[in-house]
Amino acid sequence: MLKVNQVFASELKSFDSRLRVFNSCASPMKAVRERYGCPEVDHIVSSLPLAYKKRLLSNFLSSARSNLKEGGRFLQYQYSLANYGDMKPIFSDIKLKFTLRNMPPAFVYDCLK
Structure with a gap:
């Protein structure tokens, strides 16, 4: 961590x-x-705000993916769906979840490598 x-x-x-x-x-x-x-990691959990410039965001997401082992998961907590389109080219398998247990409620991007 x-x-x-x-x-x-x-x-x-x-x-x-x-x-x-x-x-x-x-x-x-x-x-x-x-x-x-x-070694490569099983899971990465991030709550970093993704309001970066596009290039920085792409670098961060690509780095997260490259550090995961095959079958690893990247979990990203966000308060909006604004970055779904940024994640899709990097993680082709994305499940979107919504949790009310967080305050305020948040979206969870569950991305599989």
Whole structure:
């Protein structure tokens, strides 16, 4: 897990010994994985706002996909459907869900590699 907030990252580490938490932003995901000997990942869960410029958004989504193992899932929480079209060229298998358990309620993009 990559977390920018060092205090939160430390607390997460103490929560579950199986969880690997790295104090880093998401941009160098592959470099962080390789540095610590982590293979491709099963799941990526993101709640980053996707209001990036198109090129940055495409780079982020492509990076997320390339770090997933085959059959891995990218879960993205958003409050609108505005980025569905940006995700479709990168993840061809996208299931869209809506959760009322989040406050405010959110859409969940469930993307399969």
